[in-house]
Structures are given as structure tokens and as C-alpha cells.
Amino acid sequence: MTTYSGTREFEGATFVRASFKGATLRFSDVSGVTMRGVDVDGLDLDSHDLFFGSLLVNGVDVVPLVDAELNRQFPGRELQKAQTPEGLREGWAAVQSAWQETVTDTPLELVDAHVEDEWSLAQTLRHLILATDAWLRGGILQVPQPFHEIGQIFTGAREMGFDMSVFRADPPTYEEVLEVRAERQRQVTDFLSTVTPEMLGEERDNPWGGGDWHPSVGDCVRVILEEEWAHLRYIRRDLARLS
Structure with a gap:
């Protein structure tokens, strides 16, 4: 499995019909990434900075929903x-x-x-x-x-x-x-x-x-x-x- 560390080569890139299945991103910047027509089944996203911005899923900002659910759980x-x-x-x-x-x-x-x-x-x-x-x-x-x-x-x-x-x-x-x-x-x-x-x-x-x-x-x-x-x-x- 190839590891990319400290690279900026993917900034602004476009991926068409590419597979990221099973990939892991750690301590990486994915702000402003746009995904259209993608398969996200089982996508696991964890970000401590989530509550300082927005995350749009099908046009809905889900950050307030996540925040409210975590408040319910904790x-x-x-x-x-x-x-x-x-x-x-x-x-x-x-x-x-x-x-x-x-x-x-x-x-x-x-x-x-x-x-x-x-x-x-x-x-x-x-x-x-x-x-x-x-x-x-x-x-x-x-x-x-x-x-x-x-x-x-x-x-x-x-x-x-x-x-x-x-x-x-x-x-x-x-x-x-x-x-x-x-x-x-x-x-x-x-x-x-x-x-x-x-x-x-x-x-x-x-x-x-x-x-x-x-x-x-x-x-x-x-x-x-x-x-x-x-x-x-x-x-x-x-x-x-x-x-």
C-alpha cells in the first residue's frame, strides 16, 4: 500500500472514475473538496475541527445535526x-x-x-x-x-x-x-x-x-x-x- 506524506500534489486535482476504496487519510487537509456522484457507503469521517466550519451532504449542512446528536449521547x-x-x-x-x-x-x-x-x-x-x-x-x-x-x-x-x-x-x-x-x-x-x-x-x-x-x-x-x-x-x- 502506497503512503503519501507531506505532499501537495493532489491540491486542485480532479479524479474521475477513480477508486479510493479502503484508503486512509490522517492529519490531511480535505477542506473545499467537492465530490459528485460518489459511492460513500461506509465512509468514516472523524474531524475535531468539524464544528468550526460546514460539511454539506446532498446540500444539507450536517454539522449542527452531528453536534446535536453528540450532545444527546454525552x-x-x-x-x-x-x-x-x-x-x-x-x-x-x-x-x-x-x-x-x-x-x-x-x-x-x-x-x-x-x-x-x-x-x-x-x-x-x-x-x-x-x-x-x-x-x-x-x-x-x-x-x-x-x-x-x-x-x-x-x-x-x-x-x-x-x-x-x-x-x-x-x-x-x-x-x-x-x-x-x-x-x-x-x-x-x-x-x-x-x-x-x-x-x-x-x-x-x-x-x-x-x-x-x-x-x-x-x-x-x-x-x-x-x-x-x-x-x-x-x-x-x-x-x-x-x-
Whole structure:
């Protein structure tokens, strides 16, 4: 099977009576792609950025439909967009309760298992540690070096020039992951317990740097909530396949 990586040779191309059956696209840009008269039976599309644009299927923008269905499947998910301290606290409590259920119900033999190139449960929890470090400790609290050494960095970070020496090379035990994860959860809970509407409106720097976006404290909290719900959906999807 041929792999195309880092290529732009297909931008603006036209494919007629071509077969992409069974093909896999990962971390690729398919924005603006037009498909007409195509067979899409079994097409599996998963995009974290889906809710920042549109996706037309037979002329219907299905993004609001997908968003509403995910809110139905994950009660409390809609609060990831909350604008008030009370709403954000309620949203945080909802997603933590959902995560506790998943962690408790996952057999130990599956915590390091994964589907294809996806993260395992242990790796996912490590990534959520990283997300909390970036957006709470780095973004909101402005800690100079906010990252715990067991955090799971996103794919492609090394190629982007991120200092990987921050992170430990040897994988932690699952018990250590749970311990650090619980500590980071408490930090978010403690912060939200006293946050005010005025503080939510304060401007911060983007913890990942670059660009002109200066998120508010509320924006940073909402990113944490989005990360929590998105990765909960991913890991429940994968655990269902592994089971």
C-alpha cells in the first residue's frame, strides 16, 4: 500500500472514475473538496475541527445535526460552550463524571491497548494532563514551564520544533498516570470554584504561541472542556472496538 506524506500534489486535482476504496487519510487537509456522484457507503469521517466550519451532504449542512446528536449521547457536552462560571463548573463536573465512568469500567488489560494508530486509554489520559497543563497552568496561570514530564504531546510536535526534552522518554505506569491526572483535575476544579465573570474575560497569550489569537480565560477553560469531551468520545469509540 502506497503512503503519501507531506505532499501537495493532489491540491486542485480532479479524479474521475477513480477508486479510493479502503484508503486512509490522517492529519490531511480535505477542506473545499467537492465530490459528485460518489459511492460513500461506509465512509468514516472523524474531524475535531468539524464544528468550526460546514460539511454539506446532498446540500444539507450536517454539522449542527452531528453536534446535536453528540450532545444527546454525552449529556453535559453542550456546556463546553458555557459563558458563565456556573455553566463552566457544571460542564466540568459533567465531563469528569463521564470520564470516571469510563476509567472505572475499563479492564486493566485494555488500558494500554489501542486501535491502529490511535492512543490507548493511558496515553489519552496523559494527553489530557498535557491539555490541562497548556491551557490552565500555561495559558491561565502563566506558569513559565507548565508541563508535567509524563504528558502525551500531540502528533507532529517534534517536527514543529517543540522542545521534547520536557517529556520523559520511558512510559509511566498506569498508577502514576492516574495520580497525576487526578491532581490536574483537582487544579481545574479548584480554579473554577473561585473564578469570577470578570476573570473569565481577562486576556491571555496563546500557550502554544504564534498567531494573533489572544484567548480569554474563559476561552482557555472552554478549550479544556472541548479536549475532555473529544477524547472521551475517541476512547469510548476505540474501547468498544477492542471489546
